[in-house]
Amino acid sequence: MTADFRHFYQKNWAERTAIVAQQAHLTPAEQALFKQYYLPQHHEIIENYLTDYPLPMGLAVNLVVDGVDHIVPMVTEEPSVIAAASNGAKIVKRAGGFTTVLNQREMIGQIVLEQLSDPAATAAVIEAHAAALLKVADAAHPSLKKRGGGARRLRTRVLGQGYLSIDLFVDVQAAMGANMLNSMLEAVAKSIGVMTKQDALLSILSNYATASLVKAICDIPVGLLQAGRYAGKLVAQKIASASTVAQLDPYRATTHNKGIMNGIDAVAIASGNDWRALESGAHAYAVKDGQYRGMSTWTSDGRMLHGELELPLPVGIVGGSIKINELAQLNQRILGIQTAGDLERIMVAIGLAQNLAALRALVTTGIQQGHMHLQLKSLAMAAGATPEELPVILQRLELASQQDLATTQQLIAELRQTKEETDD
Ligand SMILES: CC(C)(COP(=O)([O-])OP(=O)([O-])OC[C@H]1O[C@@H](n2cnc3c(N)ncnc32)[C@H](O)[C@@H]1OP(=O)([O-])[O-])[C@@H](O)C(=O)NCCC(=O)NCCSC(=O)C[C@@](C)(O)CC(=O)[O-]
Numbered sequence: 449m450t451a452d453f454r455h456f457y458q459k460n461w462a463e464r465t466a467i468v469a470q471q472a473h474l475t476p477a478e479q480a481l482f483k484q485y486y487l488p489q490h491h492e493i494i495e496n497y498l499t500d501y502p503l504p505m506g507l508a509v510n511l512v513v514d515g516v517d518h519i520v521p522m523v524t525e526e527p528s529v530i531a532a533a534s535n536g537a538k539i540v541k542r543a544g545g546f547t548t549v550l551n552q553r554e555m556i557g558q559i560v561l562e563q564l565s566d567p568a569a570t571a572a573v574i575e576a577h578a579a580a581l582l583k584v585a586d587a588a589h590p591s592l593k594k595r596g597g598g599a600r601r602l603r604t605r606v607l608g609q610g611y612l613s614i615d616l617f618v619d620v621q622a623a624m625g626a627n628m629l630n631s632m633l634e635a636v637a638k639s640i641g642v643m644t645k646q647d648a649l650l651s652i653l654s655n656y657a658t659a660s661l662v663k664a665i666c667d668i669p670v671g672l673l674q675a676g677r678y679a680g681k682l683v684a685q686k687i688a689s690a691s692t693v694a695q696l697d698p699y700r701a702t703t704h705n706k707g708i709m710n711g712i713d714a715v716a717i718a719s720g721n722d723w724r725a726l727e728s729g730a731h732a733y734a735v736k737d738g739q740y741r742g743m744s745t746w747t748s749d750g751r752m753l754h755g756e757l758e759l760p761l762p763v764g765i766v767g768g769s770i771k772i773n774e775l776a777q778l779n780q781r782i783l784g785i786q787t788a789g790d791l792e793r794i795m796v797a798i799g800l801a802q803n804l805a806a807l808r809a810l811v812t813t814g815i816q817q818g819h820m821h822l823q824l825k826s827l828a829m830a831a832g833a834t835p836e837e838l839p840v841i842l843q844r845l846e847l848a849s850q851q852d853l854a855t856t857q858q859l860i861a862e863l864r865q866t867k868e869e870t871d872d
Pocket residue numbers: 510526527528529530531532533534535536538703704705706707708710802805806807809810815817818819821822825
């Protein structure tokens with residue numbers, strides 16, 4: 449029997465959970481999970497709130513950005529992401545760390561007009577009134593100008609088929625700025641409507657944030673890339689080759705970029721940012737020349753491996769859910785950041801560190817060894833191995849026919865027994 453979901457959003461929490469329990473035939477124990485993860489202060493963040501859905505948060509370490517050492521909170525459910533970010537960061541740290549370039553932080557919003565008989569003529573009228581329209585934009589969010597931000601410029605683009613985009617560039621200061629920009633855009637759209645007798649089709653922020661680019665760069669002596677029996681110079685050449693493949697092949701570029709966003713998304717979530725906005729902008733930027741390519745590039749001259757990653761990463765350290773997310777605020781303290789630009793610099797560096805570690809693993813041992821290594825490491829720790837016992841236990845586990853908790857506990861017991869006998 450399908451429950452009655454009319455005005456579900458107006459029901460209280462108990463009614464909602466009862467309906468879900470009935471609809472999904474939940475046991476009392478299953479239903480108790482809603483209570484276990486329930487946070488009253490999250491009732492109003494989203495609609496039809498049921499409960500929280502905790503995700504693991506860990507710390508990436510060794511990240512040096514523009515000479516400053518950071519520990520980086522990362523929220524992810526995927527094993528080895530944080531290990532990889534730390535691994536890549538550690539290699540780059542030994543080479544002096546990442547440097548970053550951030551030239552401007554402006555968000556772009558657009559107002560689209562349709563069915564124009566002469567879009568260019570309409571564009572000319574709008575351009576002629578640009579200064580007045582910027583004032584309208586600022587009047588829609590006066591506090592931003594007081595903070596030193598505000599509408600900076602306006603651009604028109606004839607899209608074809610009678611459509612015209614009027615783009616507004618806004619310095620949004622410490623915020624990501626979507627909501628602020630949307631209010632400014634709606635005010636400007638009204639003014640344009642009066643000016644041109646054309647009602648806007650739509651007005652909205654653009655996530656293709658090409659006026660909010662940030663770049664990470666690193667130069668690594670090839671000797672630091674040595675991996676087991678693989679000499680550093682060879683590893684550097686293979687990483688450069690893997691980078692070239694990602695430039696040529698969208699199939700490879702997609703996974704190459706997923707690896708980069710593994711790190712960036714994890715920091716976006718930990719800092720309370722809209723990671724969907726970052727994902728769409730980053731992947732759109734990967735097609736900027738018409739073909740979808742790897743977001744980063746790696747080149748080697750035989751002595752050094754040079755890496756670069758430039759992305760639109762418009763994040764905020766205020767606004768959005770940040771204001772009601774105490775962990776996101778705490779994570780800003782852990783990151784040691786003062787501005788949204790600082791956060792962008794760390795995020796783009798984490799993306800490049802992630803990418804370095806992934807490519808180095810792929811072109812040497814393959815990705816699985818690291819994964820298995822991690823799985824066995826966490827298995828040994830779960831079985832109670834001490835850090836001192838870990839190397840021996842890992843060696844024995846890798847040779848063991850079974851790699852489960854009981855086997856591991858047995859190996860640890862045997863190791864301790866042997867040690868006791870040796871000590872006596
Ligand atoms: C997994 C490692 C790091 C092992 O690599 P390793 O060489 O065995 O690591 P290590 O034991 O030599 O340790 C080196 C450093 O790595 C870090 N590290 C090492 N182990 C841990 C751990 N347990 N927990 C936390 N950090 C760890 C840590 O910083 C450590 O330094 P230390 O602390 O010893 O001074 C390496 O194989 C690696 O980086 N692999 C890449 C893994 C990866 O990219 N995972 C993401 C998921 S796969 C994916 O979705 C992306 C991909 C691959 O598809 C992208 C693409 O295709 O391009």
